[in-house]
Amino acid sequence: MKKRIMIQGTGSDVGKSVLAAALCRIFKQDGYRVVPFKSQNMALNSYVTPDGKEIGRAQGVQAEACGVDATADMNPILIKPSGSMRSQIVVRGKPLASMEAKSYQHFADQAWEIVKESYRRLEERADLVVIEGAGSPAEINLRKREIVNMRVACWLQAPVLLVADIDRGGVFAQVVGTLELLEPKERDLVAGIVINKFRGDPSLLESGLRWLEERTGKPVLGLIPHLPGLDLEAEDSMALDTRVRPVTAGREDQLRLAVLRHPHISNFSDFDALENEPDVSLYYVQDAESLGNPDAIILPGSKNVPEDWLHWVRTGLAHRIRERAKQGTAIVGICGGYQMAGEEMADPHGVESHHPRVKGLGLFPLQTTFLSEKRTLRVEGIVTAGDDVWPALAGIGVKGYEIHMGITTRVPGGQPGRPLFRLAADGEDPREEGWLSPDGRHWGTYLHGVFDNDRFRREWLNVLRAEKGWPPLKLTFRYEEKREEAFERLAAHVRQHLDLKRLKRVLGWEEDEKITKGR
Incomplete structure (x- = not known):
C-alpha cells in the first residue's frame, strides 16, 4: 500500500x-x-x-x-x-x-x-x-x-x-x-x-x-x-484577476469596500469573510481611475511595503486616498497597509527596499522601522478603544495572527487617537496594538484575520451603515462554520x-x- x-x-x-x-x-x-x-x-x-x-x-x-x-x-x-x-x-x-x-x-x-x-x-x-x-x-x-x-x-x-x-x-x-x-x-x-x-x-x-x-x-x-x-482561500494572487470588478459593481443597498491590489499584495485572504456579507460589495483597485466612490478603502498587507506605497504615489492613487479621507471615507490598514497609513517608514538596513525613508499616508501618528527579525505568531485579545465612538465594539474578543518585520511606534506630538486592541500571544504579557482615529472612522492593525472575527466584522460594518443612515444588521453567518x-x-x-x-x-x-x- x-x-x-x-x-x-x-x-x-x-x-x-x-x-x-x-x-x-x-x-x-x-x-x-x-x-x-x-x-x-x-x-x-x-x-x-x-x-x-x-x-x-x-x-x-x-x-x-x-x-x-x-x-x-x-x-x-x-x-x-x-x-x-x-x-x-x-x-x-x-x-x-x-x-x-x-x-x-x-x-x-x-x-x-x-x-x-x-x-x-x-x-x-x-x-x-x-x-x-x-x-x-x-x-x-x-x-x-x-x-x-x-x-x-x-x-x-x-x-x-x-x-x-x-x-x-x-x-x-x-x-x-x-x-x-x-x-x-x-x-x-x-x-x-x-x-x-x-x-x-x-x-x-x-x-x-x-x-x-x-x-x-x-x-x-x-x-x-x-x-x-x-x-476557501486562494493562495496565488492570480485568483484576484477574476475579482477585480468595475467601480459600478454592487447594489445601492450594499456597502462598497475598495481593497488596494498592491503589486506585492500579501494575505489577501484577510477579506474573504467580508465578501460573504450580504450588504458588502468588495472590489480590488489597481489604479486611481478604478477607485470609484467607496464607503471604505482598505490597504492590505504587502511583501515590499515602501515600494508598493511609492507605486501608489507615482500613479496618483495615494493622492486620491488622501482626498477621500478628508471627505469622510473610512480608511483601514492591515499589516503593511497599517504601516503605509502612518507618517513615515524607515528601512535603514534595506530589509524590504533600497529606500531608507519613505513618507506614508500620514493618517496615523506612527512611524515604522523595518528590522531583520520577523514576528510570526498567533494572538488574541479584545477591542479596548471605542467606548464613545465604537460602543458596540468595545470589549469584543478578537484573535488572529501577525506576520511582519517592522516595529511601529507613536510619533511624539502627533495627531490624536488611541490604540485599538489589547492583544497577547501565549507566554506574552498583554500589549496595546493598532490605532483608531478620534472619530472612529480610520483604523489600522497588524492583526491578520481580524475580519474572520464574526462580531467584530459585523459591528464594524454596522458603523459604516450608521454613517449612511442605514439600520444595523444582525450577524448572518459564522466564518469558521462556513x-x-x-x-x-x-x-x-x-x-x-x-x-x-x-x-x-x-x-x-x-x-x-x-x-x-x-x-
Whole structure:
C-alpha cells in the first residue's frame, strides 16, 4: 500500500491546491490519518502555524481539511517574492535570507535535504500524505534544480495525478504537451489525468476524453465541474484577476469596500469573510481611475511595503486616498497597509527596499522601522478603544495572527487617537496594538484575520451603515462554520466526479480496506 499521492498540474492556478484539499477531507472522512505536504511554495499569502511558524496558505488550509494542526514540515521551503528580482526564503517556518534566483540555485541542494527530512517526519505520523506540486513539471529550464515536482515524485515513487484546467482552453494540448516533455521514468509515475473547472454538458467531451486516453495511455480519473462560491482561500494572487470588478459593481443597498491590489499584495485572504456579507460589495483597485466612490478603502498587507506605497504615489492613487479621507471615507490598514497609513517608514538596513525613508499616508501618528527579525505568531485579545465612538465594539474578543518585520511606534506630538486592541500571544504579557482615529472612522492593525472575527466584522460594518443612515444588521453567518461547510461541500463535489475506486487501486488499497485511526 502506498502512503502517498501527488497532485501536479499543467500550469499555475489549475486547481492543484483545491483538489489536494478535497482529497485531504475525503480520506479524513474515510477514517485515514492524512497530512498535506508541499516541499517548496512560492506565495505571498501565508499561514501561521500554532507554534508561530510561517508556511504557504494552501498547506495551512489543507491541514484544516485534514483536521490536524499545521506544522512547518508541511511546507519546509517558502519563497516570498519581494521585488527587484529578490525573494525572502523561509525555511521550516523562519526567514533564512533574501536571495536572488541565481543565489537560490546554489542553495537548492541544501534545500533538498531539508525537504527530505521534513517529509520523513510527516510520513511517520500519517496513513497518507497528499503532496502538492508547483506550477508545471514540464519547465525544461528548471528541471535540474527543481525540488517540488517530479524530483519529489521520483524520490518517493509517488503516483501522480496530473490536473489540467479546461476553463482556460487548450486542455488537450496542456495534457499532451506536459506528458511529452516529461522523461520516461517521470511519465510512468503519472497514474491518471483530472480535467478541472469544467462547464457544460459532459457528453460533449466524451469523444475528446477517449482520444486523450488513447493518445497518452493514461486514464482520465475525473472530470470535475466548476464549483462556484467555494469560499476557501486562494493562495496565488492570480485568483484576484477574476475579482477585480468595475467601480459600478454592487447594489445601492450594499456597502462598497475598495481593497488596494498592491503589486506585492500579501494575505489577501484577510477579506474573504467580508465578501460573504450580504450588504458588502468588495472590489480590488489597481489604479486611481478604478477607485470609484467607496464607503471604505482598505490597504492590505504587502511583501515590499515602501515600494508598493511609492507605486501608489507615482500613479496618483495615494493622492486620491488622501482626498477621500478628508471627505469622510473610512480608511483601514492591515499589516503593511497599517504601516503605509502612518507618517513615515524607515528601512535603514534595506530589509524590504533600497529606500531608507519613505513618507506614508500620514493618517496615523506612527512611524515604522523595518528590522531583520520577523514576528510570526498567533494572538488574541479584545477591542479596548471605542467606548464613545465604537460602543458596540468595545470589549469584543478578537484573535488572529501577525506576520511582519517592522516595529511601529507613536510619533511624539502627533495627531490624536488611541490604540485599538489589547492583544497577547501565549507566554506574552498583554500589549496595546493598532490605532483608531478620534472619530472612529480610520483604523489600522497588524492583526491578520481580524475580519474572520464574526462580531467584530459585523459591528464594524454596522458603523459604516450608521454613517449612511442605514439600520444595523444582525450577524448572518459564522466564518469558521462556513469554512467547515465549504470543506464538506468540496469533498462531496469531488467524490461525485472523481473515480475514487480506480484511485484507490492506484494506491494499492483494497476496495474494502479500512485503517483504524491512531494505528
